[in-house]
Amino acid sequence: MLLAANAYAQINASRFKVIAFFTGKNDLAHISFVNEANRWFPEIAKKHHFTYDTTSNWRNLNTAFLSHYQVVLFLDTRPDAPEQRAAFEQYMKNGGAWMGFHFSAFALTPSAYPQNWNWYHNQFLGSGEYGSNTWRPTSAILRVENKRHPATKHLPAIFKASPNEWYRWQNDLSKNPDIDILLTIDSSSFPLGTGPKPNEIWHSGYYPVAWTNKKYKMVYVNMGHNDMDYEHKYDNTNRTLSYTFSNKEQNQFIINSLLWLGTRKNAE
Numbered sequence: 001m002l003l004a005a006n007a008y009a010q011i012n013a014s015r016f017k018v019i020a021f022f023t024g025k026n027d028l029a030h031i032s033f034v035n036e037a038n039r040w041f042p043e044i045a046k047k048h049h050f051t052y053d054t055t056s057n058w059r060n061l062n063t064a065f066l067s068h069y070q071v072v073l074f075l076d077t078r079p080d081a082p083e084q085r086a087a088f089e090q091y092m093k094n095g096g097a098w099m100g101f102h103f104s105a106f107a108l109t110p111s112a113y114p115q116n117w118n119w120y121h122n123q124f125l126g127s128g129e130y131g132s133n134t135w136r137p138t139s140a141i142l143r144v145e146n147k148r149h150p151a152t153k154h155l156p157a158i159f160k161a162s163p164n165e166w167y168r169w170q171n172d173l174s175k176n177p178d179i180d181i182l183l184t185i186d187s188s189s190f191p192l193g194t195g196p197k198p199n200e201i202w203h204s205g206y207y208p209v210a211w212t213n214k215k216y217k218m219v220y221v222n223m224g225h226n227d228m229d230y231e232h233k234y235d236n237t238n239r240t241l242s243y244t245f246s247n248k249e250q251n252q253f254i255i256n257s258l259l260w261l262g263t264r265k266n267a268e
Contacts, residue, residue: 016262017051020073024056030076030103032226032240037075040245044255050262062087071097071262074104089119097217097261102224106130124213125220126179128170134193135200137163137227137242142209143186151182151219151257158186159249163242165225166207173208183210217264219257
């Protein structure tokens with residue numbers, strides 16, 4: 001009995017392994033989120049018995065390295081090298097799991113992150129190019145669109161998210177049969193954003209902020225942009241004014257999603 005108990009404890013000690021890729025060099029708000037994520041996820045890993053590793057070396061996005069992990073996270077960016085993209089696509093098609101945050105889905109032509117990866121942006125994510133965003137980062141009331149999905153387990157029908165820069169996309173995800181929309185911005189959020197530009201304030205519309213593609217084990221989450229004191233209203237430190245992982249309901253969604261990805265056997 002003791003041997004059996006020890007064997008079970010060893011298995012349960014690490015239900016699955018997560019590797020988080022990040023760059024952490026560009027936008028201060030994205031850097032703040034990456035730093036916060038790399039503090040928060042290890043705590044969650046201990047509580048829920050999975051392993052959380054990180055790397056900022058995107059050359060590790062290769063078949064041999066990925067074979068050690070059941071879940072890949074993109075915290076702030078996407079891979080650009082052709083061999084890294086090919087390895088990730090093969091990993092996902094072979095049953096690997098992925099969760100991406102905020103800027104990991106960004107693509108805009110022309111920009112430093114052009115839409116030059118059709119499989120990822122149009123087929124995998126389904127979103128296409130970036131369309132626009134709200135500003136400044138503000139909280140939004142989110143609505144659960146699929147109450148039966150494991151990622152939304154124990155969530156209220158609507159809840160208030162942490163402040164974030166909210167994205168609009170080129171493609172209408174609601175018309176894509178492969179996309180299962182999990183969370184959207186509730187109409188009670190409008191007007192959303194404070195400007196100063198008029199187009200940075202949304203007054204109406206349908207905006208998915210978290211979804212999964214039924215052909216893959218994946219969840220994309222729009223959250224991942226902390227609010228920063230860019231204008232130095234408080235001091236000269238570029239202090240973080242809001243945090244992504246300071247929200248009980250939002251955290252529950254992220255934990256639910258990660259546990260679902262890490263323990264799923266096959267894509268639906």
